[in-house]
Amino acid sequence: MNQIKNVAVIGAGTMGHSLALLFVQHGFNVWLNDVSDQALAKAKGLIASGLETLVELELLPAGQDKAALARLKTTSSLEEAAGSADLVVEAIVEDKSAKQSLFSALDKICPAHTILASNTSFLDIFKFMQTDRPDKVVITHWFHPPHIIPLVEVVRGPQTSQQTVDCIKGLLEGMGKKPIVITKFLPGFIVNRLQSALRNEALHLLDNGYCTPEEIDVATKASFGLRTPITGVVGRMDFAGLDVTQRVLKSPDFELAPQMRKSKTLDELVAKGRLGVKNGRGYYDYGGQSPHQIMRERDTKLVKLMKFLRDLGEL
Ligand SMILES: NC(=O)c1ccc[n+]([C@@H]2O[C@H](COP(=O)([O-])OP(=O)(O)OC[C@H]3O[C@@H](n4cnc5c(N)ncnc54)[C@H](O)[C@@H]3O)[C@@H](O)[C@H]2O)c1
Incomplete structure (x- = not known):
């Protein structure tokens, strides 16, 4: 967990905005990326409102919502979002070719140490991702709204390293989440x-x-x-x-x-x-x-x- 400071969340829809909220709430610097500027603007509004709710519920000290929001940046440029990321969390449309081309681009843009985590609900990304870092590719399947719901299904691929799994598990537990590690891919996982x-x-x-x-x-x-x-x-x-x-x-x-x-x-x-x-x-x-x-x-x-x-x- 200590190695991860900068997080890029790709896709600012239902899941992406709430994931960005979670990471800024826990002190990470977040770039939120989407192909749509409209989606980014809407996400920013939802994140601000979600952080206010956390303050009202005393899950975040007063004033910390503004500090958390200051850690969020939005961009439609993938290079800007992912170029300095330690962790990329992908939450774009559930479409095989869209995820495939995104991961190929990320592989080129991201530093060698970056972990790439997909929020796919049922796609076997390990079969179709073309990447030079298969040891650092993992599925983290969250539940809506991920800044509140504790469970994360962590699915490892045939080449995902134990170090990647341990790093992701530690990161999630540090944010109060309940990860379960699934070692054999099956569409839809458990939930x-x-x-x-x-x-x-x-x-x-x-x-x-x-x-x-x-x-x-x-x-x-x-x-x-x-x-x-x-x-x-x-x-x-x-x-x-x-x-x-x-x-x-x-x-x-x-x-x-x-x-x-x-x-x-x-x-x-x-x-x-x-x-x-x-x-x-x-x-x-x-x-x-x-x-x-x-x-x-x-x-x-x-x-x-x-x-x-x-x-x-x-x-
Ligand atoms: N909605 C849920 O409850 C839920 C729960 C768990 C997992 N998931 C998974 O999370 C992923 C996202 O789901 P969602 O419900 O947030 O979808 P969504 O349609 O609400 O949001 C997807 C966003 O991705 C953007 N996008 C599409 N292609 C892109 C690209 N190449 N680069 C950057 N942005 C791109 C779209 O503009 C859109 O804003 C899917 O894989 C889905 O299966 C969804």
Whole structure:
């Protein structure tokens, strides 16, 4: 961790702005890069507002938000952002050829010691990255919003060195994160595979009119959503009884939705331009609130919940 002082975050969208916030909050000098000046301007506003929220929640001493913001610089030049970086965190669009050309460029621009970390959700970057530093390439898969959510899935490639893994693990733990190291690549790692199974059923229920978005979310929050922080998913099987779990698994009467590649309700909303919190309407209508307001409320509740769970010894 001591070796890393300068961080470049590439991609200033949903994940990138929150990653930049996290690193400036913890004292790193950050260059935030995006191909879009508009995305950079929006990100800067969200970072300032996110830092203010951390002060309100007493996670950052008063005045430190301004000091943190002063450690942030934005640029649309990749050379400027990555030329002196000790660590590059990539958070651009989930597209194989975009990530491939970015990593080739980074390999040329960055100093020899720079670690390149991708935030890919499911791409096996180790198969297609062309790099002269395979020992310094790693996946760090964060969870939105990464400046608050503790888990980071650290995925090592076949040639990632132990030194790189140790450095990243130390860096993350120093920022209060909970890294888990995955040594064998599989798309979606752990969390997105679990979430995808849930999303598949939720879309099946919505598309076939079994229930409303509100009903699914009430059902989630008032049942397993409440229980999961205490029992986990695997521990929950022990509480239910493994014989009971085995019976459910075997029963042909309990049929689940097939893997969905397309969803009627999702396609309709996207076609209408309802993209979610980022533009104020998705499955829900956020009543004209700005993304800043919506995220601030979410972040405040998340931090309070995390504090409570930490006090219980569950986090
Ligand atoms: N959104 C999530 O909850 C989430 C969670 C974990 C991982 N991820 C992963 O993180 C990555 C980013 O996701 P996101 O949701 O922040 O996407 P996003 O669409 O919100 O942001 C991507 C940003 O990258 C910029 N960009 C595209 N190509 C670029 C390039 N070559 N150089 C610089 N900037 C470029 C775009 O202009 C955009 O601002 C993806 O790989 C995604 O799979 C997303």
